Amino acid sequence: MTLLVTGGRILRPDHTVERADVRIDTDGDIDAIGDLERTERDQPLDAEGGLVTPGFVNAHGHAAMTLLRGYADDKPLDAWLQEDIWPTEAELGPEDIAAGARLAAVEMIRSGTTAFADMYFHVPELVDVIDEAGLRARVGHGVVTVGKDEAAAEADVQEALDIAAEYDGAADGRVRTAVMPHATHTVDTDSLERLVAGAQERGVPLHFHFNETESYLDPDGTGERPGAYADRLDLLGDSAWAAHGVHLTDEEIDRLADTGTAVVHCPASNMKLASGLAPVERLREAGVTVALGTDGAASNNDLDMFGEMRDAAMVGKLAADDASAVPASAVVEMATQAGADALGLPGGKIAEGEPADLAVVDLSGAHLTPEHDLVSHLAYAARGSDVRHTVCDGKVLLRDGELLTLDPATAKREAEERAREAVERAS
Numbered sequence: 202m203t204l205l206v207t208g209g210r211i212l213r214p215d216h217t218v219e220r221a222d223v224r225i226d227t228d229g230d231i232d233a234i235g236d237l238e239r240t241e242r243d244q245p246l247d248a249e250g251g252l253v254t255p256g257f258v259n260a261h262g263h264a265a266m267t268l269l270r271g272y273a274d275d276k277p278l279d280a281w282l283q284e285d286i287w288p289t290e291a292e293l294g295p296e297d298i299a300a301g302a303r304l305a306a307v308e309m310i311r312s313g314t315t316a317f318a319d320m321y322f323h324v325p326e327l328v329d330v331i332d333e334a335g336l337r338a339r340v341g342h343g344v345v346t347v348g349k350d351e352a353a354a355e356a357d358v359q360e361a362l363d364i365a366a367e368y369d370g371a372a373d374g375r376v377r378t379a380v381m382p383h384a385t386h387t388v389d390t391d392s393l394e395r396l397v398a399g400a401q402e403r404g405v406p407l408h409f410h411f412n413e414t415e416s417y418l419d420p421d422g423t424g425e426r427p428g429a430y431a432d433r434l435d436l437l438g439d440s441a442w443a444a445h446g447v448h449l450t451d452e453e454i455d456r457l458a459d460t461g462t463a464v465v466h467c468p469a470s471n472m473k474l475a476s477g478l479a480p481v482e483r484l485r486e487a488g489v490t491v492a493l494g495t496d497g498a499a500s501n502n503d504l505d506m507f508g509e510m511r512d513a514a515m516v517g518k519l520a521a522d523d524a525s526a527v528p529a530s531a532v533v534e535m536a537t538q539a540g541a542d543a544l545g546l547p548g549g550k551i552a553e554g555e556p557a558d559l560a561v562v563d564l565s566g567a568h569l570t571p572e573h574d575l576v577s578h579l580a581y582a583a584r585g586s587d588v589r590h591t592v593c594d595g596k597v598l599l600r601d602g603e604l605l606t607l608d609p610a611t612a613k614r615e616a617e618e619r620a621r622e623a624v625e626r627a628s
């Protein structure tokens with residue numbers, strides 16, 4: 202059967218809105234857009250009174266950190282990681298990661314996210330959940346070598362490279378991999394060099410936290426800035442994407458632009474951990490692809506990309522001291538097309554020949570009335586709970602608010618139990 206998204210208005214890649222139906226072929230691609238006659242082969246999906254948008258792309262996060270939501274708030278990054286998060290993560294096993302990731306998938310699908318990037322551990326269990334949920338993702342094993350002996354560091358690097366090779370193309374091609382050193386200051390130089398060479402050999406991209414706080418700014422203790430250091434080690438490049446990018450010199454912004462490295466802005470996490478004001482307007486003006494990410498649910502504390510768009514627009518203006526900076530259209534682009542481009546994944550736009558990764562946003566709420574400007578509503582007024590349907594790769598994951606691939610009650614119960622037990626083990 203083909204799928205026919207009927208009666209809605211669609212958000213075009215140039216951000217114009219037009220009345221149109223969307224037919225999705227059996228391969229999961231958008232086959233036709235326009236005033237389409239329903240045939241007996243079409244299974245309808247009602248978009249009347251809704252806006253059909255590209256599915257949102259959450260370009261940086263740690264899905265299973267849903268288990269640590271609300272566990273340790275109101276601290277800066279280093280204290281938060283060292284005192285609370287890392288000791289508890291040390292207690293998480295593969296089944297915990299599956300439970301946390303399943304809860305994240307419920308939250309993402311319900312709020313219209315169809316693709317995400319994930320840096321964490323126990324990646325095979327995460328991949329199984331992505332397959333089950335029907336989502337699309339770019340995943341990698343996060344490597345940290347500080348505080349580890351040589352053998353443990355070596356094992357971590359090898360695991361990241363093995364995972365990148367083994368799982369690329371899993372879940373019918375919806376899962377792609379990347380090599381993911383945690384950050385330039387938490388992975389030693391030798392390991393970074395091995396990871397870069399391994400990524401190049403395997404033809405997969407690199408992803409890492411970058412210049413998030415002042416602790417990042419002297420990665421190898423020589424005084425060399427992280428931008429120059431990362432460039433010298435070949436971490437930067439047009440298939441790499443860097444999370445946060447808060448504390449950047451003009452020279453580093455130019456370097457990111459020249460190398461084609463994308464940056465994922467994580468406004469809620471940056472504000473909550475008081476990491477700083479990212480120079481989003483300057484990055485965009487320099488020609489850097491800027492995507493949007495929630496980071497983990499423990500530093501956000503949700504995975505709703507509508508909240509992220511609103512935060513990005515608001516804090517972008519504050520950072521630039523300019524109310525016209527980071528406008529609505531920019532954050533919608535960051536949450537869709539730029540995210541897909543940064544991750545090297547298909548999707549991010551509603552157009553013929555593109556994979557059908559989309560969300561239908563119900564416009565009937567009082568908070569979305571009147572309809573002067575639907576791009577403005579997406580950025581400033583809509584919420585994840587306004588999403589009526591979510592479709593990924595042509596498969597309906599959420600229909601009329603009901604999850605079709607996962608059982609939310611079971612996902613919540615399991616995550617609740619596993620989170621409680623992990624915290625008890627850690628304390």
Ligand SMILES: CSC[C@H]1O[C@@H](n2cnc3c(O)ncnc32)[C@H](O)[C@@H]1O
Nearest residue numbers: 286320321322343344345383410497
């Ligand atoms: C080694 S897997 C990924 C690792 O990153 C940690 N993490 C979560 N949020 C942040 C952040 O904002 N900056 C740096 N590191 C972060 C997560 O807890 C995992 O340990």
Ligand SMILES: [Zn+2]
Nearest residue numbers: 262444496497
């Ligand atoms: Zn992160």
